[in-house]
Amino acid sequence: MPGMNSGINVSDPTVVAAFKAALVHQGLIALLIFALVGLAWITFRVWLPAPAPGAGPAAEPLAAAAAEPAWRRLLRIGFGVVWVFDGILQAQPKMAVGLPSQVIEPIAASSPRWVQQVVNWAGTNWSYHPMQAGAASVWIQVGIGIWLLVAARGPLSRLAGLASVGWGLVVWVFGESFGGIFAPGLTWMFGAPGAVLIYAVAGALIALPDRVWYSLWLGRLMTAGTGAFLVGMAVLQAWPGRGFWQGTAQGGAGTLAGMTGSMAQTSQPGFLSAWISAFTTFDEAHGFAVNLFVVVALAATGVVFLSGRPRLIGPVLAGFTVLCLADWVLVEDLGFLGGLGTDPNSMIPFVLMATAGYLAVSRTPAAEPAVPEPAVAEPAAAEPAAAAPGSGWRDRVRLARNRVRPQAVRRSVATASIQSVASVGAIGVIILGAAPMAVAQASPVADTILAQSIDGSSNPVDFPAPAFSLTDQHGQAVTLASLHGKVILLTFLDDTCSVDCPLIAQEFRQAGQLLGADTNRVELVAINYNPLDTQVSYIQAFDHQEGLTGVPNWLYLTGSLAQLQQVWRQYTIAPPEILPAGSMIGHGDYAFVIDQAGHMRQELDFDTGPGTQATKSSFAAELTDAAQQLLGHS
């Protein structure tokens, strides 16, 4: 897919070091956020007197009848831990550069074109700003996880659930290609319908209002939904012609064995690889039996869950948990190994969801206690009484305005629980991750870190640039002196080159576009680097090919072979090499920055690298930055 791959080595030391530095920097800020929020909380508690008995908000609910239901607590804590774990996985060194090309692109490869286009848009954006994107994924997920863990009840807890839904759907669409549901080979065993979708479902359940927590129908809905899903997956697994009934096919491994066989080759502990290889061998020999077992197990589990009977669900849940764990190890290979694993895949979330459903039908209290909204303190009793329901919008507006009065805010902060304070801190961590990426997205240009990772940074110089006198694409004579007063971005291009020179030309062209109002103060100059095709007609053809005809500040210069050779020598670039047997001219890639007085200020090694959209944009940004420095813009 075009665009998604920045082309940089995923372990490139420059990028990895920058990513680590960004994470450490933001990690310190995250700690600072928690520290400041905590300090503010403590301070307000010290300044403000304690509210009189009967006045102000009720204390934290103490009655056991108001306790959070077990199923909700399981989902909240379970998925909170999983989100934190996923966030930590996103901090792996290879993630910043490797996620789009090594994870997202392969997942989308077998999906329909429209899915690939959706995914490619996100992947391309990531490739342009890998540091910010990688860090954002870390802190957003860690923040959501902490938020779920600390916010047990109340509006903040429900908001945490919604945050889980929102980010889960983002990851499901762009990171998991809709969980692969539009691609061939969909199966529960490989993680259908996408692990993160289960996170989103859990978040939606956590976000439900308190009044439905203890309702009987919710538990039944959860178990019935789980059951229907498993029955559906059983039917899908049993569907003929999808390759799961055969351990081998056409002399090779069948669908399941092929997948697990490739899993066994990934970097992981030896014992794990051995288990997976052994399972692969077993499946190749007994593919029908393995699939039959899975189909029966899924179907039976699904039917039991559909029944909604806790006495049946309990024992079946234990078996289903074993099945999930076995699949998690032997088929999904734990999901997070190899340096680019993003999550533990789907089996742990499945177990959490199924167990929560069981708890929801088996431990629902007989009565639904009245549960007051805790933690976020209500205004003091001296405040006007809350508007009665149906008393009109004016009263609601007055109530809301009362809540945001400084006195009310201070009181709310002072009486907030530690869980609320921690929740605010977690929200701050999410913003810490999201904000830099949002700011980066505002720029259409890729980070210069990509160019620097390919060619390194240049050292500044300051000496008179060698003079030249050549002919431009219009047949007019051009000298270096005639360009004094302008910043010159200079390169050497082979006019019949089929690989890197067109890329460099595009980078120069893009740099010209980025200069905007400064265009008339910068000259983009290329000098012919081909010793055989020196005619003006050839540089005109190259300009036409690259869309540079008519670019006002573009000059492509040529001359006689002797003139060109002299310029190549004076600029100390490697002479072009005429290679045999149908090869193009052998040459290097260079860029120079010359100031308005004709002094050389930067010499750039300008190897284009993989020539992806992201790297081209990055090189263009590097040129633009260099020019703007000389123009006096920071």
Added chain:
Amino acid sequence: MRGRPPAALALAVLALAVVALAAGCGSPAPSAPRPAAEAPPGGAPFLATSTVTAAGTWAVAVMGGPVAQENNFWQLFVRPAGTSRWQLVTPPGTADNGGLVLADAGGSLITGFRPSQYLTYTPLTLTRDGGRAWSSTGPLDAALANVPDALAAAPGSGHLLALLTDGTAELAAPGYTSWTTLTTQRSLAATAAGRTCGLQDLTAVAFAPPGTPLLGGSCGRPGTTGIFADTGGSWRAAGPALPAALAGQPVRVLRLTSTPSGTVALLTAGTGSGASLLASWSPDAGSHWTLSPPLPLHGAGLSSASFGPGGSAAVITTTNSGQIMTGAGSSWLSLPPLPQGTATLAPGPSGTADALAVHGGTLTVWQHVPGGTTWAKAQVINVPIQYGSSS
């Protein structure tokens, strides 16, 4: 419990419906009908050919590695007139992963580099000494068509006729920096001759003596040969009439070229398993033609077609069968089984032929004498392929 069975049942039905949809949507799509063969990136094998000029016999063949990795490089070889040894004379300076196209300009040979990767126009180069030295000329600021007869030079005037990938035919005077449009496929199809043919595409350009531009293409109307001659600005049909047995067949011009003895064309009549190959010769710009007997192709295509002295021709089918004919009006003769990797044939006088076989960067020349049942290895050339230079 009240309400549970219907809700659970509804959920189960919904799940099954989704599963059925998923199984259908997610299943591999059925195989699409195979499309008509088109040139792959990097130059079609059909560009492999040989031709004869005053300087000698020239051959074009692709060597090296896979197209997908841009490690395929087209090579030009020459067997100088009066000698039996081949020499590597690939023109330097431009990556030729897209293919090489030749045009005999009388005292010189012009070579066009077909576009490849980011090179989208056509550099031209010229040799006057049998490939020992090359000088840059042109360029053609457009993409040369992916056929071996995309370039033709007029004897005497040296005008160059080029067929572009979009079906435009352009003309330039020596120097080849200023090109004018001679016609387009659409314009030609709208002429009377083009309508009679039902012209679908253009496949070749040539000059007939004394410098009449010729265009060849595919006709949609059965029984009509799509060869057209430019007579002072208007186009007339100039192709051969087909024998009655083939009158109802659609005809495609595969090759159209000028030789010292006139114009030679290779035609396919019919499609699929019923297609046959005909050679035709004209000494007078298409007014009169001599046709060869048809050669049944049995569903095969051509991977190479070459022309030699005296109107001789040689072809290699996609089933690796070699056929040769010695001149105008002669019959097709089967060659012995071709050496492995034979890229093109160079027919010689009296039914002789050289087979140029490729294996990676090694070219092996095999020779055949009439009546012989085998090929004799004559020469090996190791070509210094610059692997990775186009990556």
